Amino acid sequence: MTLFAASCRNVIAGYYCVQPGDTLDSIAYGFGRKPDDLARWNGLAPGATLLVARLLRVAPPDWSALQGTASGASKSATSHEPAPAHAGQFIWPVSGMVVHEFGADGSRGIEIAGRAGMPVKAVAAGRVVYAGNGIKSYGLMVIVKHDEGYVTAYGNNRKILVREGDAVTQGMTIAEMGSRSGGQPLLQFEMREGSHAVDPLAHLPAGSGPVAE
Incomplete structure (x- = not known):
């Protein structure tokens, strides 16, 4: 060993x-x-x-105390809490063709082709825990934490429309799709259950999402 x-x-x-x-x-x-x-x-x-x-x-030093404080702060900041997200109740973040699958070349998510500026939707209700460009390989990225231990990440955006701490509802526009340096517009989408990367295609509805307006 x-x-x-x-x-x-x-x-x-x-x-x-x-x-x-x-x-x-x-x-x-x-x-x-x-x-x-x-x-x-x-x-x-x-x-x-x-x-x-x-x-x-990876958890606050006094998790139970901070969890209670955060819960109280959330209730005072908004009049309603996001509805829980459950496996099988996610929607597609954008409508488009999957051009890079989970696990291909070590990928921890999928890439969905679309058009620049296409609205990127939250796949389920949750709270934004990150919004920025601090992780360079993802460009402008939004990370949303959901109930049931799920976390979703939306990378390669040209514009972010939410801030850290915001509550989001399922289908809410949180960003605009960006283009790679090569010119192809696409969304980098990843999903985790707990600390493990999971294949988004196993959790999203069959086929593509609803056609974006």
């Missing part, structure tokens, strides 16, 4: 064992967190290089 395997054998809830190639950004995305929060909870500088096999805290 390698030192890495031994060190990552018994990871308690609320922690994550760093694997080769991990960054604060990628781990934060996987757990629906903000990179700055992970850095603060672990006493790291933003963008710090991570040591393989190190245990990182």
